Structures are given as structure tokens and as C-alpha cells.
Amino acid sequence: MRDELLRDVEQFLYREARLLDERRFHEWLELFTDDVRYWMAGRSTRYPRSSKAITILDPERRQEADLAIEDELAVLDETKATLGGRIARLDTGMAWGEDPPSRTRHIITNIEVEAGDTASELKVYANFLVYRTRAETEQDFYVGARQDVLRRVDGAWKIARRKLVLDQNVLLPKNVSVFF
Amino acid sequence: MAADVTRLVDVENGRISRRIFIEREIYEQELERIFARCWLFLCHECQIPRPGDFFSTYMGEDPVLVVRDTQGQLGAFLNVCRHRGNRLCRADTGNAATFTCAYHGWSYRNDGRLVGVPFIKEAYYGALERERWGLIPVAQLESYKGLVFATFDPDAPPLREYLGEMTWYLDAFFDRQEGGIEVVGGLHKWVMPCNWKLPAENFAGDGYHVTWSHLSAIRAGFGGDFRVGADPTGTALSPGNGHCVMTVGADMIADPPAPEILAYEEKIFPEIVKRLGPRAGRLKPVAGTVFPNFSMLKPTSRTFRVWHPRGPDKTEVWAWIYVDKAAPPEVKEANRLAGIRVFGPAGVFEQDDMDNWQACTQTGRGVVARRYPLNYEMGLGHERWDDDLKASASDYRFSESNHRQFYQRWAQLMAAEKWAEIKS
Numbered sequence: 118m119r120d121e122l123l124r125d126v127e128q129f130l131y132r133e134a135r136l137l138d139e140r141r142f143h144e145w146l147e148l149f150t151d152d153v154r155y156w157m158a159g160r161s162t163r164y165p166r167s168s169k170a171i172t173i174l175d176p177e178r179r180q181e182a183d184l185a186i187e188d189e190l191a192v193l194d195e196t197k198a199t200l201g202g203r204i205a206r207l208d209t210g211m212a213w214g215e216d217p218p219s220r221t222r223h224i225i226t227n228i229e230v231e232a233g234d235t236a237s238e239l240k241v242y243a244n245f246l247v248y249r250t251r252a253e254t255e256q257d258f259y260v261g262a263r264q265d266v267l268r269r270v271d272g273a274w275k276i277a278r279r280k281l282v283l284d285q286n287v288l289l290p291k292n293v294s295v296f297f
Numbered sequence: 298m299a300a301d302v303t304r305l306v307d308v309e310n311g312r313i314s315r316r317i318f319i320e321r322e323i324y325e326q327e328l329e330r331i332f333a334r335c336w337l338f339l340c341h342e343c344q345i346p347r348p349g350d351f352f353s354t355y356m357g358e359d360p361v362l363v364v365r366d367t368q369g370q371l372g373a374f375l376n377v378c379r380h381r382g383n384r385l386c387r388a389d390t391g392n393a394a395t396f397t398c399a400y401h402g403w404s405y406r407n408d409g410r411l412v413g414v415p416f417i418k419e420a421y422y423g424a425l426e427r428e429r430w431g432l433i434p435v436a437q438l439e440s441y442k443g444l445v446f447a448t449f450d451p452d453a454p455p456l457r458e459y460l461g462e463m464t465w466y467l468d469a470f471f472d473r474q475e476g477g478i479e480v481v482g483g484l485h486k487w488v489m490p491c492n493w494k495l496p497a498e499n500f501a502g503d504g505y506h507v508t509w510s511h512l513s514a515i516r517a518g519f520g521g522d523f524r525v526g527a528d529p530t531g532t533a534l535s536p537g538n539g540h541c542v543m544t545v546g547a548d549m550i551a552d553p554p555a556p557e558i559l560a561y562e563e564k565i566f567p568e569i570v571k572r573l574g575p576r577a578g579r580l581k582p583v584a585g586t587v588f589p590n591f592s593m594l595k596p597t598s599r600t601f602r603v604w605h606p607r608g609p610d611k612t613e614v615w616a617w618i619y620v621d622k623a624a625p626p627e628v629k630e631a632n633r634l635a636g637i638r639v640f641g642p643a644g645v646f647e648q649d650d651m652d653n654w655q656a657c658t659q660t661g662r663g664v665v666a667r668r669y670p671l672n673y674e675m676g677l678g679h680e681r682w683d684d685d686l687k688a689s690a691s692d693y694r695f696s697e698s699n700h701r702q703f704y705q706r707w708a709q710l711m712a713a714e715k716w717a718e719i720k721s
Binding site for chain 2 (some may be wrong): 157158161162163164167170171172173174175177178180185186188189190191192193194195199202203205206207209210211212213214215264286287288289290291292293294
């Protein structure tokens with residue numbers, strides 16, 4: 118991967134993070150393609166295959182994957198239209214969980230870029246740490262991983278697919294009212 | 298010495314003391330007299346269909362392991378090793394013939410029997426009576442239409458008696474069609490910084506908050522045809538024993554606004570009336586709470602959930618999404634998406650609830666704020682027993698009549714030494 122391309126992708130992601138932290142959500146939404154799937158999986162606790170804590174009765178029922186499956190429950194499973202709906206909701210002045218608004222800081226790290234499925238696409242891996250503080254003393258940490266598909270559209274990068282993994286099992290924040 | 302809570306709940310005048318939402322002493326008494334006594338929801342049978350399947354949950358603050366044993370029998374046990382009290386099973390779900398404690402290696406079969414104790418001959422000289430040291434089982438376990446409940450009180454009335462007429466209303470959520478419901482894989486679990494009774498009473502009877510708390514989501518299109526004007530029909534119902542249901546008129550749309558769901562609901566409505574009887578042609582249940590902490594919802598999102606208490610000012614929510622088993626795949630998928638987008642930690646309706654319940658709990662820390670009771674007088678005197686609905690019904694769709702029923706039951710249980718003293 119060319120260094121110039123890596124820097125380009127990094128700058129794109131950092132700019133995206135700044136739009137979120139500055140609550141410029143309408144501009145942020147324009148970074149997505151119209152066919153985006155924006156999905157955030159939760160995780161659960163399972164015994165790994167090697168565990169001696171249990172003996173398996175029915176091998177067909179062994180469940181090792183701790184990551185939600187795509188047709189199961191997820192924290193978020195959004196289209197561009199529903200992301201737009203979420204932003205429209207914030208604009209009503211009655212979205213009480215965000216009124217007064219959260220103050221966020223999106224820390225994006227561990228960026229890796231790979232060739233995508235088509236010449237105009239890239240696969241981009243990153244980790245995120247989103248710090249949220251609100252009102253007087255509320256604070257939450259949302260930590261996890263992102264896998265994006267970036268697509269070149271009219272000379273600019275757009276996010277065509279975003280898969281997010283939030284690492285907590287029982288979520289400690291009272292709600293997930295911010296974007297990632 | 299139990300706290301005298303009867304003076305804290307005045308349902309005749311619609312006044313409830315804030316102390317019951319914040320004080321540790323009252324909370325500890327709730328763990329004994331509500332959570333170690335009532336029938337509590339564990340899981341849906343479809344989550345553990347095969348022998349060996351298990352699901353870890355809680356009853357109150359007690360960790361509980363629900364298992365289908367090798368013979369296919371459902372059981373539930375304290376998820377606690379009898380030796381040092383270590384938590385036995387650490388996984389949320391899975392399949393097992395035996396469970397082995399991580400501390401000293403005591404192992405238990407999936408029917409609770411203690412089957413393995415390392416060095417039992419040498420270190421215990423063969424004197425340990427293994428059969429006496431199996432996992433502690435719940436006192437009673439029963440299912441209703443796939444919903445698995447248990448109680449730690451052997452004197453609790455049988456589940457059907459405990460539920461009473463609430464069974465019809467549960468049918469209207471979970472047994473509308475042959476085969477009942479199934480749940481979408483996975484759960485939403487998260488922590489709310491609020492007292493557990495706030496979400497429980499909200500689902501029990503708070504239609505009032507929808508038109509203001511959730512107006513942003515309705516205006517942004519997530520509530521669909523959810524009407525917020527002055528005319529809609531509906532009533533708050535309590536069929537007894539503290540159980541509560543909110544309903545809307547049968548002519549109203551009470552479903553997520555996805556076209557697949559609306560078409561499906563229109564198609565099956567006559568079948569539902571045929572299956573459930575004329576009551577289903579008169580009203581549509583939309584939300585409710587089985588006392589104390591199992592709540593359900595139908596419009597905007599098909600979810601049921603347990604409010605696990607975690608201290609006077611903390612609640613852990615476990616929320617499922619359910620679908621009619623007989624529904625076509627596109628309807629199930631539409632319900633899955635509506636469920637995720639509207640309820641759950643990121644739900645555009647629910648995220649605002651947590652924020653309100655947090656502040657309703659936390660301001661009660663102030664000793665002066667605590668001197669002033671909360672107002673539960675909405676609709677006082679405008680509620681009556683309805684023979685057709687077999688429930689106490691509010692005259693207007695917004696009423697705190699269900700809240701009053703919920704807290705009356707709460708006060709009865711909190712004051713009673715044993716089940717025999719409690720009227721059903």
C-alpha cells in the first residue's frame with residue numbers, strides 16, 4: 118500500500134472523527150454511500166473449545182463465537198436513511214437523552230488499509246475509543262473495533278460499509294446515543 | 298426488623314414516598330420479600346431447546362443457571378458452587394453435560410447433582426455426603442406458553458394462579474398464532490443508573506410519557522402512525538396481583554411502521570380475534586408488566602425484558618426481541634430491525650427513558666427532596682372493574698391507575714411475613 122494512500126485514508130478518518138466531536142452530523146452523514154450498512158455488534162461470554170469448565174453434551178450445540186451474528190440482535194443496524202432519522206431526531210430539540218448533548222472525543226487508532234473487493238474500494242481496519250461525558254459528572258467509554266469499506270465516489274472517499282464491534286458484554290453506559 | 302413500608306405507599310391519595318426508590322434498607326427488604334418470593338422470568342424455552350442447553354441469568358441479585366438436563370427436563374439452580382460459593386458457570390449460554398467449579402474442581406451434572414469432588418477419598422476420608430451438596434434448586438419452576446418462570450419460595454401459589462387473568466393478556470402478546478413466539482438470537486444487556494421500579498411502572502402503565510418523552514422519535518418517523526392527538530382510544534388495565542397492561546382500541550395501529558409488519562398485522566387480525574376471543578376485537582394490548590420485573594412491549598418494537606435489580610440506584614436490563622413463530626421471514630426481519638432501532642440501548646425511543654429514570658432516582662439522594670412524596674394521582678376515582686376485560690380499567694387512556702395497582706401489590710408483599718398473608 119502506498120504511503121500517500123495510507124495518509125489519505127488516515128486524514129479522512131480523523132476528519133470524520135472531528136465532525137462527530139463537533140456535532141456536525143449532517144456533514145458526517147454525507148460521508149456515507151446511499152447503500153451503506155452501519156452495523157454495531159455486541160459480544161457475549163462463551164466458553165472456548167479448549168475450556169475444561171464444562172463437558173459438552175451435544176457437540177452440535179457448541180457455541181464458541183462471542184460476536185453477534187449479523188441476523189441477530191445488534192446494538193445498531195442502520196441504513197443511511199435511519200442514520201438520517203437519528204440526526205433528524207436530534208434536530209427536534211426534544212431528544213432528551215442528548216439534551217443537553219453529550220461531549221465526545223473520538224480516538225481512532227491502529228489503522229490498517231487493505232485492497233478492497235473492487236478497484237474503487239478499500240478495506241480499512243481501526244480501533245476506536247469514544248469518551249463521552251455529559252451533564253455534570255456522567256462519563257462513559259465506548260471501546261471497540263471498526264471495519265470499514267471505503268469507496269471512491271467522484272474523487273472522494275465514502276464509507277460504503279461500517280462494521281463496529283463494541284467489546285463490552287453488559288454495556289455499562291446507560292445508553293448509546295452517540296455515533297461511531 | 299423489617300421496615301414499615303405501608304405508610305410510604307398511599308394509593309388512596311396517589312402519594313408515594315421517594316424513600317422506596319433510594320434507600321438501601323428498603324432495597325434489601327425488596328430482595329427478600331419481592332425477589333426471593335415472587336415468580337420471576339428466566340428465559341424463553343426456545344433459547345434452550347436441546348438437552349444440555351443452558352442459559353445464565355439472575356433472580357434478583359442471585360445468579361441462576363437455567364438448564365435443560367440430559368433427559369430434557371428444565372431446571373434452574375443457584376449458579377453457585379456449594380463449597381466456597383464461587384460462581385459456577387461463567388458463560389452466558391452454551392451446552393453442557395457437567396459444570397466444573399474453577400476454584401477446587403467440584404463438578405455438577407446438568408441436573409444439579411454433585412458428581413465430582415477431587416481427593417474425596419483422601420482429603421474427605423469418604424465422609425462427604427455428595428448427595429447433600431448438589432446445586433440449590435429453585436423452589437418451583439413452570440412455563441407459560443414458552444415463558445419460563447421460577448420462584449425461590451416454596452409457599453408461592455402456582456404460576457397460573459400467580460398470573461391470574463394476566464394469562465389472557467400474555468396470550469395477546471405471545472400466543473397470537475399457532476406456535477406462539479420465538480426470540481431473535483442474542484440479548485441486549487445494559488446497566489441503567491435508576492431504581493428498578495421506574496422502568497417496571499413505566500411499562501406497566503405510563504402511556505402518558507410517550508407523547509412527550511418520545512415525541513422526537515415520533516416526529517422523526519420512528520413511531521409511524523403512533524397517534525399523539527387527543528382522540529385515540531385505550532385504557533390502562535390491571536387484571537390483579539400487581540400485573541398491569543396498557544391497551545389501545547382495536548381500531549388503532551399498534552405496530553412498528555414497517556410496511557411488511559403492517560400488512561401482516563392487518564391480515565392476521567381476524568385470526569387473532571378468533572383465537573383469543575372477543576376481547577381481542579375490543580382492544581390491543583401494547584405494553585405491560587408482570588409483577589415485579591418482567592415487562593413487554595408490542596408497538597414500535599416487539600421486546601420483552603427483565604429489570605434485574607442491582608442496588609437501589611442501579612438496574613441491569615436484559616431485553617429480547619420476539620416474533621410470531623408463524624410469521625414470514627420478511628416480517629421477522631422487519632421486527633428485528635424495528636426492535637434494534639427503536640428500543641434497546643441505542644433505541645431512539647428508549648435512550649431518552651434511561652436519562653429520565655436516572656435523574657428521577659438520583660435527585661432522591663437529597664434529604665429535603667425525599668421529604669416530598671411523588672404524585673401518582675392521575676385518574677383517581679376514574680377507574681372501575683370491567684367484567685368483560687376482567688380487569689380494573691381506567692376511563693381515560695392516560696391514568697396512573699396501573700401504577701397504583703403495582704405499588705399496592707408491592708406494599709402488600711413488603712409488609713407480609715409470608716405468602717399466606719397476601720391476598721391474591
